[in-house]
Amino acid sequence: MANNSGGFNDAFARLHVSDKPIEGRQTTTTTISSPSSASYRDVTQLFRQACQGLDVGQLVKDPNFTLFEAVGALEIMDPKMDSGLLKPGEDDTPSEIYQPVLPEEIIGIMDQLLSSEMSWHDGAALSQTVFTCLYIDNLLSLNPSSLEEAKFNLPPSETHQPGSPAYQLLHLVLRAYCVGLIKCCERVNLQILAEHTYEEEDFVTQTYNVSLLDFITVAEINKLLVSAIEYVDGAAAPWPNNIKMALKARLAFRKLFLTELSRDVKEMVDKRSNWDGCITLLSTIGITRNLGTAVPSVFSIAVQRKLASTVPPRPIVQIPFEEAFTIVSRLCKDAKEILRVLTYSGATNLMTFFLRFTARKPQPSTYVRSLLQTLFFSNHVALGRMQISHILLEDVKELCLPADDLFDPRNELSEMPSDTRFQIHQRMKWFVERAGNSYITLYRTICQNRSRLRRNLCHLIVDWDALQIECEEIDGELQQLIKEEPVLHNDNISYAFSLSSWVYHYKLRQMEWIIFLGFELEVYLPHEFAGMYWYLQYFLRTRLQHLERIRHFVHPGVAVDSPLAATRSKECIASAQDIANAQATVNFTLLEAAALQELCSAMIFLYTALARLGLVKTPPQPYSTDVMRYELRMKPFLTIGCPDVVPFEDFKALVDNPDIETMEMLEMASENTKEGRKHFDLLSKMSATSSHALLCEEGYRLNLREYLRSCIGAGVAIVMLSKAIKTDTVADVEVEIDQRSYHPWFPVPRISSKRRPPLPAVPPTGR
Amino acid sequence: MEADNITFKAFENEKETPHLDALRSLISDGLSEPYSIYVYRYFLHQWGDLCYLALDGENLIGVVICKLEKHRENGANRGYIAMLVVKEEYRGRGLATKLVKMAIDAMILRNADEVVLETEVTNAGAIKLYEHLGFLRSKRLHRYYLNGNSAFRLVLYLKSNSEAAQASGGHGRDHLDADGDMDIADG
Structure with missing residues (x-):
């Protein structure tokens, strides 16, 4: 001390x-x-x-x-930490920047810049990517505040007489491209800073106090790009057509890309986006890629010395062009795709889109996920033109269809605190505000990277658990106010509890996602699989029961003598179609949950059997105890009121099933896969409308196919394992868990024989 | 490289810190993140008794650096394994496991409730080492390291929740803090 x-x-x-x-x-x-x-x-x-x-x-x-x-803290003079350190023989005086003469070199530099830019999009810092380009550095180092000032400051060169093609290439064409690119970076940074993302983890917004041409308008820059395009197109530019095409495509792409990155939500709602234009130009860039000549000397790590930074030096990151091309192409396609949410087609459809889009592998870029958050909700407006309360209440109605009286617009008009309508409105207003916040947070959370999604869901379920309890109270008050008629359900007289039912359903889904994401992120070890699938099966079973209850109470009745009956607005009364829709949603959700439950059950038996046969082994674990490890695993759920965490001894008995023979267990697993397959087949046959997959049918069906593949894979493993037991060859069996070829939530054991096939008669040639 | 020459000792009362330079270069070669002298001082000064060295004769060939403190007010008494390195040519001989065990045993004596650490998801050797001691992966940390790699948080409970709560006189592990990340950039 x-x-x-x-x-x-x-x-x-x-x-x-x-x-x-x-x-x-x-x-x-x-x-x-x-x-x-x-x-x-x-x-x-x-x-x-x-x-x-x-x-x-x-x-x-x-x-x-x-x-x-x-x-x-940084240590001066330590090469790993001091970005200003000069190694012996290194010189601090900036060397002259190579001034290219050939258009091929300009094409090469533009493509290198695209690689740098996409490396930044992919998570590296500007100091490792765009800022390492000496031309970008040259342009920005004088801190230009107008377009006139945003130019290269290069010593005169014999080969670059003003007005000559070489001069124009550099001072018009490359300059316009660089200015456009820097502005693109500014727009991207602004977007990402506007929404919730994790600095350094998803993206590095740090600009080291370098202004990214903040004071120059997009319109001015677009004009500059146009004049560069016109020059290349004109007679004064003495290059073959393919070269001209390559240069023009790059300049035009920069212009269109910048325009798209600068759009506000209103323009997107008005369908003015033109990502297709970017995509078309990208294909020309791809085709003319080989015309470029790389000029590596115009990129240098030495730039980092000048940047005001408190981080250690970091190496240059410049992904290969092909990779950058894939990233930028995907970015344009994804940015176009998320515009679909603006065509609102119901809350459940919206949620399905968010879930499917963000689960895509590789995950859509940070920029696109940030933009999706903005489209969903910004400036107190949802989807560019709606109130969030509308989407929230539609979500509730689509699943539970509460009593009409809760949604009567006349409730809002009442100003008498003693009036029933006033009291209903107060409670619904509370719900919209309280649940609305949780609802928006859920959507935003789904847009985070997968690791954060799982971690944040662990926090969210605590909030939804509290929300559920609060809503139960409100439901109780509402049922009195509207004089709800009780209904006989499971031998009990009961009420709908529509709001809390809806909350509970979402809470259960989030609890399932936490465990499913544990599989996707490889948080669980194979010997834990059976137990974690048991919990999934337990949550899903709870949800199935809950859905049965919801189905029973869809559109609860009100007393005939309800004082509200006389003044009820026609527009709030649910139509037969509304009721049928809610029932269809519940039925679809039931089927989906049942399919998952069957597959989870199959996995419990399969992985328990593998453990019994010694094919999935628990490591030695000399420290801690199984009880404590169980506590650790259950940590996200320990405070959740319902469903509660099962005592360890019960859990162990329920997973291990010591009374069931292994062969019998595998038969049960086989039954589960067959049932699961049946359910998934049924789901595949349903229309996009009934599946609430209108905004993402392709992704939705792909996901279903992956579930099916896991189902089939598990079925094969069960057959192989049963055969090995029957033929007494378990000792020859080898098991490898395949996380990649199946649904990321359902890794499948690949079962093979240790006995190698006999060696070929003729040894392979070589050496 | 006779196994017989290898000894283990606690850093503990090394006032003269003769091994500090060797320790720094060993870690600098073994781990991707750059650490300033302050990081070493921070750990060794406060928890020198939780730092163990493996020596071959006089040569430093392995080290584990840890800390142990309350995780937030009234939180669990949390041990943290910050750095673990064994010289490449000495790997595969169980030296790292031995070092970690010495550290965990010392933490147990000092009434730790749990031990946590992070490791790169691609570091199969380290992950296996810890999982073979009883650790579980509790979460994945996206792009946790400066080099862009992700990490697993590994956790070992040494006491059950009720014991931890009793011992701390508070509420022990904060359940709401399902997340409770370390305030460190690397481990």
Whole structure:
């Protein structure tokens, strides 16, 4: 611990003395040239003296100096940390930038820049990507505040006489491209900063105090790009047509890309987006890719020395062109695809789109996921033109269809606190605000990266659990106000509890997602699979029962003598179609949950059988206990009121099923896969409308096929395993868990024989 | 490289820190993240007794650096394995396991409720080592390291929730803090 001796304290205290020179001591005041007029004082002597008071091994530590500060600290002169360090023989004077003469070189630089830009989109910092380009650096280093100022500052060159094609290539064509690209980066940064994403983790927005042409308008830049295109197109540009085409496509893409990145939601609602234009130009860029000549010398890590940064030097990241091309093409396609949400077609459809779109592998880029959040909700407007309350209440109605009286627009008009309508409205208003927040958060959370999604869901379910309890109370009050008629359900007289039922259903789904994502993210070890599938099966079974209950109460009745009956608005009364729709939604959701439950049940038996046969092994685990490991696994669910976590002993017995023979267990697993397959087949035959997959039919069907593949894969594994038991060849069996070829939520054991096929008669040639 | 020459010792009272330079270069070679001298000082100064060294004669060939403190106010007494490195030519001989066990045993003596750490998802060796001691992966951390790699958080409970709550005089592990991330950029 810090053990400050007196001598040290004295000297240390003097270090804190501000400007006053210390008596009897010569202190030199040096003003180091710096942007501000700060004056610096050399404290070397004082510091050395202070150190004299310390023993070897003694440490002075400020209690506020935490691990965070320690990790963030940089050590000057350490090559891993000091970005300004010059290695022996290195020179700090900027070398002259190579000035290309050939259009092929310009094409090459443009494509290298695209690689840099997409490396940034993919998670690297600007200091590792776009900013390492000496032309970008040259353009930005004078901090241009107008388009006129945004130009290269290069020494005169024999080969670049003003007006010559070489000069125009550099000072018009490449300049326009660079200016356009920097502005694109600014737009992307603005978008990402506007929504919830994780800095450094998803994306690095850090610009090191370099302005990304913030003061120059998109219109001005587009004009510059147009004049560059016109120059390339004109007679003064003496290049073959294919070269001209390549240059024009790159400039035109930059212009269109910048325009798309600059659109506001209103323009998107008005269908003014033109991502297809970008996609078309990209294909020309791809075709003319080979015309370019790379100029690696115009990229340099040395740029990092100048950037005001508190992070250690980081290597240049410039992914290969093909990869960058894939990323930018996908970005344009995805950005176009998310516009589908603006064609609102019901809340359930919207949720299906969010779930399917964000689950795609590889996951859509941070930019697109951020834009999706903006489209969903920004400036208090949902989907560019709706109230979030509308979507929320539709979501409730699509599943539960509560009593008409809750939605009567006349409720809002009542101003008498004693009036029933007023009281109903107060409660519904509370619900819209309280549940609305949770609902928006859920959508935003689904847009996060998969690791964060799982972690954030662990927090969200606590909120939804509380929301459920609060809504139960409100439901109770509402049922009195509307004089709801009780219904006999499972031998009990009961009420609909529509709002809390809807909340409970979403809560259960989120609990399932937490475990499913555990499989997707490879958080669970194979020996835990059976137990985790047991929990999924348990949550799904609970949800199935709950859905049965919801089905029973879709559109609850009100008493004939309800005081509201006389003044009820016609428009709030559910039509026969509304009732049929809600029932269809419940039935579809039941089928989907039943399919998943069958597959989970099959997996419990299959992985339990594998463990019994010693084919899936638990590691030694000398520390901790199974009970504690169970607690750790159940941590996200421990505070959830319903369904509750099962005591460990019961859990173990339920998963291990010691009373069931292994062969019998495999037969049961086989039955489950068959049932599951039947359900998934039924789901595949349903229309996109009935499946609520109107906005993402392709992704939805792909997901179903993956479930089916896991179902079939599990079926094959069960057959192989049964055969091995019957033929007494379990000892020859090898098991490998396949996480990749199946649904990411249902990894399948690949079962094969250890016995290698006999060696071929003729050994393979070679060596 | 005779196994007989290999000894283990706690960093503990190394006032002169003769191994500090060797320790830094060993870790610098073995781990991807750059650590400033402050990081080493931070750990060794406060939890030198939870740092163990493996030596071949006088040569430092392996090290584990840890800390142990309350995770948030009234939270669990949480041990943290910050760094573990064994020189490449000495790997595969169980030295790392031995070092980690020494650290965990010391944490148990000091009443730790749990031990946590992060490791790169691609580091199969390290993951296996910890899982063979009883750790579980609790979550995945997207692009956790400066090099862009993701991490697994690995957790080992040394006490059950009720024991941890009793011992801390508070509520022990914060259930709402299903997330409770370390305030460190790397492990």
